[in-house]
Amino acid sequence: MSDPKLRAFIASRNLFVLTGAGCSTGSGIPDYRDGDGAWKxxxxxxxxxxxxxxxxxxxxxxxxxxxxxxxxxARPNDAHRALAALEAQGRISLLVTQNVDGLHQAAGSGNVVDLHGRIDxxxxxxxxxxxxxxxxxxxxxxxxxxxxxxxxxxxxxxxxxxxxxxxxxxxxxxxxxxxxxxxxxVFFGECAPGERVEAAYAAVRAADAVLVVGSSLMVRSGLRFVEEAARLGKPCAAINLGRTRADDLLSLKVEADCAEALRFLL
The missing domain is CATH 3.30.1600 (SIR2/SIRT2 'Small Domain')
Structure with missing residues (x-):
């Protein structure tokens, strides 16, 4: 059953989407952190x-x-497919992923920035x-x-x-x-390439709202974009099992499996 508040948040908005490891766990790829954001x-x-x-x-x-x-x-799951469907509707200004698995592109998303590169x-x-x-x-x-x-x-x-x-x-x-x-x-101790970061900031500024999917935002690499949206007064929502580092900046928090929460888009 989809969350009506999430449906309302997504409806008729131009979204900047940021994804993390929780988006790919449904494809059999383990994540790094537990529900409290600590290393597993x-x-x-x-x-x-x-x-x-x-x-x-x-x-x-x-x-x-x-x-x-x-x-x-690994193959895309319904979270990847739902975001590709949302892009096909013209509702995503940019999808920035902290994942390195290429599953968003495999699902059909085209406007993607691989913030941390590609493992392939x-x-x-x-x-x-x-x-x-x-x-x-x-x-x-x-x-x-x-x-x-x-x-x-x-x-x-x-x-x-x-x-x-x-x-x-x-x-x-x-x-x-x-x-x-x-x-x-991008290994720990490395910085994401500047052109990727600037493209993400530009998309945050151009978007109506920010949607975080499957990230605890425990590292600044992703957190900074939510902070920028909040500074600009743009609403932010997150789908994540467990706490995020930006909980106090969110206008909506959905604690659910990413695929289950977004399946209504399919």
Whole structure:
């Protein structure tokens, strides 16, 4: 049963939409935080650790190699499809996602800013060359057949809950320059590219209201856009299981599964 207040909030408005991990849990991708906004597991890899330690990179890529197939097989759920339908009605000025899974585009959304990048691409930190993750996955499996045969529980963003001796794990260098390759995503300790941030701010200013879907807003990366909307006197609503860091700025809070709350749009 849809929330009548949510229906009324969405009706006849030009929305800036911000999505987070809760939007993709229905697709089998775990989220990071519990209902109080606390970490469910150790914090994700940060940029300084990844770049400063070969051992950290070995651990990251070994776990990622095992977790990637499940993430690559994920498909959009009704939350993604509902937002794509809303865009098709001309009711979304911009959808900014903090997720890196590409599921909004897979569902049919076209006006999307991947604030934190895409996990299905790689970037060389030395020469900037970009490449597809699928090709890198094949090379990882070829170089590390013993690890490729392992299984582990899935974790957020293609990670896997695996603990092992990673010292023998081989990580391919950049084929163009031999440099360090990392996922083309924003790690903790990195800033989202300025052009993405500015596009989001411009869309907030152009929108009538802000709708947050599946984000606790515990990091400023997403919170700042809700704060900007509130500063401009624009109403903000959130669909999220548990508290958000912007609860005091919201004119409407719907504590429900994202897909269930938005299914009426389908």
């Amino acid at each position: 597991r150790p914090q994700p890899m940060n940029l300084a650790t990844f770049m400063g330690s070969e051992a950290a990179r070995q651990r990251y890529w070994a776990r990622s190699m095992i977790g990637w197939p499940k993430l690559a097989a 691409a790689l970037r060389c930190m030395d020469c900037g060359a970009k490449s597809a993750r699928e090709k890198f996955q094949t090379e990882l499996a070829r170089l590390n057949p013993d690890f490729a045969a392992r299984t582990a529980d899935r974790a957020p963003d293609g990670d896997a809950d695996l603990e092992a001796d990673f010292s023998s794990f081989a990580v391919p260098p950049c084929p163009a320059c031999g440099g360090v390759q990392k996922p083309d995503v």
